[in-house]
Amino acid sequence: MQLKRENLIPALRLLAAQGEILVPTAVDEKVSKFAPWDGSSAPDLALVNTTLPPKDTLFPHQEGMYRYKTAGEPSLEEIVEAPARILFGVRPCDARSIDCMDKVFLGDKYEDAFYARRRANVTVIAHTCAQTGPTCFCDSMGLSPAEAPSADLLLSDTETGWLVTAQTEKGEAVAALWKDLTAEGGEAAPAPACTLKTNMSDALAGTLVSRFEDPIWDEVCHACLGCGTCTYLCPTCYCFDINHEDHGGEGTQFRCWDSCMFSDYTRMAGGHNPRPSKKERLRNRYLHKLAYFKERYGQILCVGCGRCVGHCPSHLDITAFIDKAAERFGEGK
Ligand code: SF4
């Protein structure tokens, strides 16, 4: 079924009755993010990829977990926040990143109740990429700018609007909601090729782990400032710290994003730090993305969104690292 361009706003109005709609929004000339739809104008679906990924909808930058009282009658109350939300216009790379986070937070052994509640109430509507940005490389990581299999519903660009493909029950509910606004016809535009290419392969993932002591890690780490920008902008980075804000006898326990690129991240109470320099920290980040996560969950933790490539103040580039490693170890595609 096709949703014509002129029916986009009526379609969003119907959706708005189901929950808060978050759409790609330019904050200024340099920054864009998913923000609440204003209820009247068409979202900017030409934005190639938002600067800030949509992950904070499911895994907020800071999230209250418990309220407690220690004075008087002690009490502990879990903070439950799971608003109904629709992420609209999510790019295929970011849809895949939600799939990665699901594997971590909704695993068969451990389920994170805070994430699970939010996730159950979020519908993901993905939008194929008609064009790719200068640092996009999802097709080198086994993905496609034209597919988002884990999204609830996929919108594929046509000449006059979007093909609507429901991919889950939630997606079918949206398609049913739009039935009077959609019609047969339309042909999906061909998928563009990503601008950036890199030589990632299954064999390289295994080889990187076995080259734990190779000089390559020293060679690539020097420019890193340990600023954490790469992890904060990465749609798949999910590390957090737990802390509390105490106001004398009562307070809140909360969690907030952490970064493995910070020197304190692995520092232990006695002062020992198993990752004492940026070499160990960058090695851990790259190995987690390219090898460890795949060993555990069967897929690479980098979706090729290119945010870390485009925004690292020191121009560290994970694709350049992959190419250097593939060449050195003879493990390219
Ligand atoms: S963004 Fe660049 S400089 Fe900052 S921590 Fe990441 S790799 Fe290092």
Ligand code: SF4
């Ligand atoms: S590692 Fe970089 S390119 Fe890969 S998903 Fe994270 S931010 Fe995107």
